[in-house]
Amino acid sequence: MDTIIYHNPACGTSRNTLALIRAAGIEPVVVEYLKTPPDxxxxxxxxxxxxxxxxxxxxxxxxxxxxxxxxxPALSEEQILDAIAAHPVLLNRPIVATPLGTRLCRPSETVLALLPPQSGRISGEDGEDLDPPGRA
Structure with missing residues (x-):
């Protein structure tokens, strides 16, 4: 399975998430969902x-x-699906799918749980150094 990011390049969180994926040595499939909406x-x-x-x-x-x-809260799943399909801007981002799972990656460092362990320091969304558990 490829790593896929549903990405909006105008979103800072989405850009940071993409950068963290690439820093892990992975070139994901980038789906700019506003240009190519998922069905x-x-x-x-x-x-x-x-x-x-x-x-x-x-x-x-x-x-x-x-x-x-x-x-x-009374809206059905189908009504919500209709809205997202008709208006892709309603899809929250970034959503990342990897062999380790699929998540909404807000904040961007949430993606680290979906990536293989990394060595060295990793910068978070606000530029802070992250040293997540299990990372060397």
Missing amino acids: REAIRALAGAMGQPLRALLREKGALFTELGLGD
Whole structure:
């Protein structure tokens, strides 16, 4: 399985996550989901791989979330899926899939749990040095 990142280059967290993946020596498949949106089944599969409901993939920031009433807890999974499929900007990012799992990587250092152990220091999203457990 390849490493895949659902990426928005305008997002700092997404850029940092991509940099951490590359620092691990991995060149991921980069899916710029605003240019090439995943279809309904791919969105459903991402949520399933994460073990999360579709609501967990929703980006709540921005006017569109509010305009579409997506905060309504009565919305069904299908209605949420319809909204994400119709408006890919509603897909939270970055989502990373590796052989070790699939996660929403917010903050960006969340991706470290999906990568093979690294040696040396790793910088986090805010530039701080990270020394995660299990990393040399």
